[in-house]
Every structure is written in C-alpha cells, then in structure tokens.
Amino acid sequence: MKKKLVVLTGAGISAESGVKTFRDSGGLWEGHNVMDVATPEGWYKNPALVLDFYNQRRKQLKEVVPNRGHEILAELEKDFEVYIITQNVDDLHERAGSTNVLHLHGELLKVRSISDPNYIVDWHDDLNFGDFDKHNNQLRPDIVWFGEEVPALEQALELTQNADYFAVIGTSLQVYPAAGLIDFTPRETPLFYIDPKPIKIPNLKNRLEIIPEMASTGVEIMRNKLLSFL
Template identity: 80%
Template structure:
C-alpha cells in the first residue's frame, strides 16, 4: 500500500508559471485593492468591477502553463497516494496531471449561484451581469472571498490527519484557516517546508525539514529525499 503524501500549496508554486500574487507590500492585486474585488462587500458595491477582475484573471490563466513544481507533484503519484490541498484558484495542478485536488479557496474556472452556493457550473469565458442560474439568480465567481466560510476545510483537515508525509509549498502560512492545517498532522509526521523565504513555524510538534528554494527546485529536492526513504 502506498504511503499518503499530503501537500499544501499556495501562490508561490503558481507564481513561477507567471500568475501574479497580491501578497506584496502594497496590498494590491493586479492594481486593485483586495477589499474591492475579493470580499462580499466589494461584490455588493460594484459587481461589474468584480466580474471584470475575474474575467481578466480567467483570460490570463489560459496563457500560462504548469511548471516543473506542478509536474513533479503529479509524478509523485507513481510512488505515493498524493493529495493536493491548494489555496490557489487556478487549474495548473489539474493540467499537470494531479488527480486528488482540494481547492480551499474556490476555482477560477467555475461559477456559482448567488442564492445557492451548492449550484456550481464549469465556466471558461467571461461572466457578465445577466448570466443567471436555472432559477434566474445571478451567477458569481466560485471563489471563497475574504470573510466567507471555507466549505472544503473539513475535508482538508480529514486528509491532513491521514498524512504519512506533509509538505508546505509556496505559501506564507499567513492565511487562515489554511495555515492551521499543519497542526492537524498526526504525531511523528515528517514535514517538508519549501519556500525561498521561509518563516519560523512556532509550536511545531513534528520533525521539520526546511528547503529554502523556489517551488520547482524545492519539489525536486523533496522528491529525491522522499524516494530515498521508500
């Protein structure tokens, strides 16, 4: 039976494919204040702006490709039961070939009803005011905005609790509740932390190996270490 490798990924792994992040010093995301385009209040105030923002992000997504970090994680399914828990809303893990992916913060290529959050549709093109569900309710991006509940969190916790190995790749561990997943690893679970600017992780109960590299380099290093221990 294959051992279970659970991987928490964040913006750092997609940044190498050319997807910009907003966690810079200016707090802007593609020139927009995050509160204007990634909160329920921003949606209420100016839904056209929010829709245009995600339409542009959707177009950008079609122009980028998975990088070596994504690809190696997919290859690791040959050796482990790999479960990806991602904070990213892109589909680069899917395109690289990973098969078990939990999106904590939603998906850019899906939309949902504003009245029924469980009514989710695949969506490739622009989403506009007037695009409605089957009951006549406006559709919105299938994105977990700041201040909203994270529906996939319970599934992510259950997956994390079963990990034989746990990896953190390209995330600042500053965004909760995702950052708290590491605390649900069972005692003795080896943890790999891949980030070019790693932070100190307080009160960690399990063995930690820090790999201070960008994701594509760090995932290769982690792969070599994991396969040595098989």
C-alpha cells in the first residue's frame, strides 16, 4: 500500500509559472487593494470592479503553464498516494496531472450563485452582469474571499491528520486557517517546508526539514529524499 503524501501549496509555486499574486506586494494584487477585490464588502461596494478583476485573472491563467514543481508533484503519484491541498485558485496542479487536488480558497475557473453557495458551475470565459443561476440570481466568482468560511477546511484537516508525509510548498504560513494545518499532522509524520524565505517554526523543528529553495528546485530535492524512504 502506498504511503500518503499530503502537500499544502501556496502562491510561491504558481508565481514561478507567472501567475501574479499579492504575496510580498504590500497587500496589492495587480495594482488593486485586496480588500476591494477579495472581500464580500468589496463585492457589494463595486461588483463591476470585482467581475472585471477576475475576468482578467481568468485570461491571464490561459497564458501560463505548470512548472516543474507542479509536474514533479504529479509524478510522485507513481510512488505515493498524493493529495494536494492548495491555497491557489488556479488549475496548474490539475493541468500538470495531479488527480487529488483540494482548493481551500475556491477556483478561478468556477463561479457560484450569490444566493446558493452550493450552486457551482465551471466557467472559463468572462463573467458579466446578467449571468444568472437557474433562479435568476447573479453569479459571482467561486473564490473564498477574506472574511468568508472555508468550506473545504474539514476535508483538509482529515487529510492532514492521516498523512504519512506532509509538505508545505511556497506559502508564507501566515494566512489562516490554512497556515494552521501543519499543527494537525501526526507526531511521527516527517515534514518538509520548501520556500526561499522560510519562517521559523520552532515547535516542529525535530521533524521538520527546511528546504530554502524555489518550488521547482525544492520539490526535486524533496522527491529524492522521499524516494529514499521507500
């Protein structure tokens, strides 16, 4: 039976593919204050701005491709039962070939009803005013904005609690609740932390291996170490 490898990924892995993020940019995302385009208040204040912002993000996503970090994680499914928990809203993990991807913060290529959070549909083009659900309610981006609940959190916790190996890749570990997942790993589970600017995690240092590299380089190093355990 294959061992379970659970991987939490963040903005750093997508940034290598050219996906613009607001990480390390003073709270700005493509020149916009994240409070204007990634909160329920921003939506109600200026929905036209929010719709246009995510339409532009959707277009940008079509111009980028997965990098070696994404690809290696997909390749690891040959030897491990791999589960990706991602804070990213892009589809680069899926395009690289990963088959078990859980999006904590929603998906850019999906939209949902403003009145029914369970009404979610695939959406690859522009989303405009007048795009309704079956009950004539406006559709909005299927993004978990700041201040909203994280529907996938319970599933993410269950995966984390059953991990044989756990890795954190390209995230500052400052956005909760995702940042707290590492604290729910089993005590004997080896941990990997891949980031060019890793923060200190003193309470886990006895089983935490820090790889201070970009995702594409760091994931290759991690793969070699994981394969040596088999």
